[in-house]
Amino acid sequence: GAGVSQSPRYKVAKRGQDVALRCDPISGHVSLFWYQQALGQGPEFLTYFQNEAQLDKSGLPSDRFFAERPEGSVSTLKIQRTQQEDSAVYLCASSSERGNEQFFGPGTRLTVL
Amino acid sequence: KQEVTQIPAALSVPEGENLVLNCSFTDSAIYNLQWFRQDPGKGLTSLLLIQSSQREQTSGRLNASLDKSSGRSTLYIAASQPGDSATYLCAVNTDKLIFGTGTRLQVFP
Numbered sequence: 001g002a003g004v005s006q007s008p009r010y011k012v013a014k015r016g017q018d019v020a021l022r023c024d025p026i027s028g029h030v031s032l033f034w035y036q037q038a039l040g041q042g043p044e045f046l047t048y049f050q051n052e053a054q055l056d057k058s059g060l061p062s063d064r065f066f067a068e069r070p071e072g073s074v075s076t077l078k079i080q081r082t083q084q085e086d087s088a089v090y091l092c093a094s095s096s097e098r099g100n101e102q103f104f105g106p107g108t109r110l111t112v113l
Numbered sequence: 114k115q116e117v118t119q120i121p122a123a124l125s126v127p128e129g130e131n132l133v134l135n136c137s138f139t140d141s142a143i144y145n146l147q148w149f150r151q152d153p154g155k156g157l158t159s160l161l162l163i164q165s166s167q168r169e170q171t172s173g174r175l176n177a178s179l180d181k182s183s184g185r186s187t188l189y190i191a192a193s194q195p196g197d198s199a200t201y202l203c204a205v206n207t208d209k210l211i212f213g214t215g216t217r218l219q220v221f222p
Contacts, residue, residue, distance in 0.1 A: 033209060042117075042202055042212030043157070056209065091156065093210075099144035102210060106156040 002026070004105035006092050012111045013082045021077045021108045025094030032075050033102060034067055035091040043091055049075060050098065082112045115140045117205055119213035126220055128195060134188040134216045136203035141181045144206040148177050148188050151200045151215070160201075161188070193220045 005024045013019050025032050030051050035043035036059075045059040051072035060067070064083075069075040079086055089109050093102040116139045126132060136146070145164045149157040161170045161177040163186070169178040176189040186203055200217045204210040 035210070040214075042204075042214045043210070045209040045211070048209055059209075098208060099206060101145070101147065101159065101162045102206070103159065104149075104157040109154075 004092055004094055004103055006090075006105040006108050008108060009106060010109050010111075012113065014113055015083060016081055018078065018080045019082055019110065021079075021090050021110070023075045023077070023092030023094075023105060025073065025075070025092070026096075026103055029094035029096050029103075030072070031095040031098055031100070031102075032069060033093045033095075034075070034077050035093065036061075037089040037091060037107070039088075046077070046090075079110075082110075084112050086110060087112045115143075115205060115207055115211045117203060117211050117213040119201075119203060119216050121216055122214070123217040124219070126193060126218075128193060128220055128222050130193050130220075132190040132193050132218070134190070134201050134203075134218075136186040136188070136213055138184045138186075138205045138211070140205075140207070141184060142207065143181070144208075146177075146179055146186050147204050147206065147210070148175075148186075149202040149204065151202060153200075157202065193218075195220050195222055 032049045034046040037043040048056040049069040064080045066078045089107040091107045092105045095102045148160045163179040174191040200215040202215045204212045
């Protein structure tokens with residue numbers, strides 16, 4: 001079956017623009033995670049969904065970041081009024097259930113000018 | 114707060130050497146530990162997953178061990194090849210993954 005997919009793969013935004021990043025998890029995976037990876041760093045946790053419920057959003061860096069998964073499948077990470085410090089690779093991962101192995105998508109590289 | 118540390122930060126070796134990459138973590142309350150490979154500009158490829166009840170896992174030339182009580186994991190790469198050149202990340206699973214900053218490996222012919 002297909003793995004985790006993300007779109008777009010690359011996004012360039014002007015400072016102040018809103019962006020939306022999409023994640024399609026592996027079919028049937030109930031857990032979905034978003035991570036942010038700055039250049040030269042390991043990924044850092046942003047938020048976690050169990051089906052459509054957002055159980056942990058402690059890693060979201062500001063209230064400009066918002067994530068949703070309304071039907072428990074596809075998820076969207078939205079960043080409002082982008083800033084240069086938001087430039088990073090945004091990774092999505094899914095797992096069959098809580099605590100199981102996580103499978104990663106290719107990421108979306110966001111560059112804010 | 115869980116913290117994950119990887120040493121060395123970078124490693125450059127000639128082809129054929131056996132390598133040990135180290136990962137340490139501060140809280141033993143984990144579900145499992147994963148080792149990933151990341152090529153420049155690419156996503157994460159899962160190499161090995163060790164459940165918290167396990168001591169080691171093997172895949173081909175890779176062997177990973179886990180000592181949960183001491184908060185340590187090692188990734189052993191046998192007979193390294195230039196194609197092994199990449200960044201290697203370890204991550205502990207506490208529901209979310211907590212990553213180290215990685216070991217950047219270069220294997221030269």
